[in-house]
Amino acid sequence: MIFAAGLGMRLRPFTLTAPKALYPLNGKPLLYWTVRKLKESGTVDEIVVNVHHFASRIVDYMGSEEFLSMSEGLEVNVSDESGCLLETGGGMLHAEKYLAGGRFLMYNADIVSNADLSALCASHADASLATLLTSHRQTGRYLLFDDEMCLCGWYNTVTGEVRSPHAGLDPSRCLKLAFAGIHVASPGIFDAARRLGFSGKFSITDLYVSACASYRIMGHVQDGLLLADAGKPENIGKAERILVGMYPGNGR
Numbered sequence: 001m002i003f004a005a006g007l008g009m010r011l012r013p014f015t016l017t018a019p020k021a022l023y024p025l026n027g028k029p030l031l032y033w034t035v036r037k038l039k040e041s042g043t044v045d046e047i048v049v050n051v052h053h054f055a056s057r058i059v060d061y062m063g064s065e066e067f068l069s070m071s072e073g074l075e076v077n078v079s080d081e082s083g084c085l086l087e088t089g090g091g092m093l094h095a096e097k098y099l100a101g102g103r104f105l106m107y108n109a110d111i112v113s114n115a116d117l118s119a120l121c122a123s124h125a126d127a128s129l130a131t132l133l134t135s136h137r138q139t140g141r142y143l144l145f146d147d148e149m150c151l152c153g154w155y156n157t158v159t160g161e162v163r164s165p166h167a168g169l170d171p172s173r174c175l176k177l178a179f180a181g182i183h184v185a186s187p188g189i190f191d192a193a194r195r196l197g198f199s200g201k202f203s204i205t206d207l208y209v210s211a212c213a214s215y216r217i218m219g220h221v222q223d224g225l226l227l228a229d230a231g232k233p234e235n236i237g238k239a240e241r242i243l244v245g246m247y248p249g250n251g252r
Contacts, residue, residue, distance in 0.1 A: 001095055002034055003088055004109040005052035005081050010232050019054040020231060021109045022061060026240050029061060030230055033243060034109050035071050041117035044105060046075040048098040050091045055082045088204040092185075093193060100187045106204070108181035110231035112239040114246060115182050120220050124184040129192055129215040130208065131184045134177035135225040143208075143219065144174035151217040154209050163206075165213035177219055179205070180227055 008020025015023075021031040031049070038044050051058045059078055061067055079095035086094050092106065103124060105117065115133055124131040132151070134143060144153035144164065153164030155171040162169055183204075193199075196210050208217050228239035 001106045002049045002109050005050045007053050026243050043117045043121045048077040048079050048095050050079040052081040052085045086201045089202040089207045096190050106183050111181045112230050112242050113227040123220045128218050131218045131220050133180040133182040134219045137178040139178045142176035143179050145219045149219045151212040163209050
């Protein structure tokens with residue numbers, strides 16, 4: 001599942017007239033690079049893209065010759081959130097009919113990275129609710145893991161806020177890792193979300209933090225992970241350099 005429904009407020013003025021997923025990097029939209037990476041990883045044979053902001057523009061692009069040629073061999077579906085933006089967790093639930101058949105990847109459309117998706121998928125055990133790609137990247141917000149790499153909470157280093165179902169969790173006693181916005185989930189995540197009372201609009205991170213009291217949610221660390229959140233203007237140059245490194249000669 002590719003999350004492409006966001007408003008892209010940080011990319012204004014571009015997103016005043018177009019969706020964030022179509023922001024151009026090295027001559028092609030973010031969505032192009034995301035789908036190309038997923039296809040070339042050999043880990044998926046079907047994708048679903050959620051849409052909201054300028055939804056028709058994304059649907060039109062997915063019918064273009066450029067996109068169809070690149071995505072040939074993949075089944076492509078659209079999860080329409082035109083009526084209400086549901087965030088990542090709600091968007092996942094809304095797309096359940098496309099995803100519930102087995103384990104599935106989730107990928108934020110504005111993330112550009114050299115993520116090893118094959119290794120991430122291989123690390124995911126069916127007994128785990130989800131496996132999250134992480135790194136030792138410095139950030140203001142971290143996921144907290146125990147010695148067995150099981151998720152146990154979330155930590156904001158700026159405000160000191162800790163979110164965890166485990167009372168009194170001390171971040172200093174946990175492994176602090178940055179979430180890459182790329183993760184694999186087992187189909188049981190849909191029933192787990194409902195069992196925990198999640199519905200409508202919600203963040204997938206909130207679901208993970210709540211669920212880690214009862215379910216195994218694992219972290220997978222990729223050493224040497226290069227990642228840029230291309231939803232932030234200050235990261236566009238870095239994102240383009242990552243693409244050039246991944247696709248020499250045609251990353252421009």
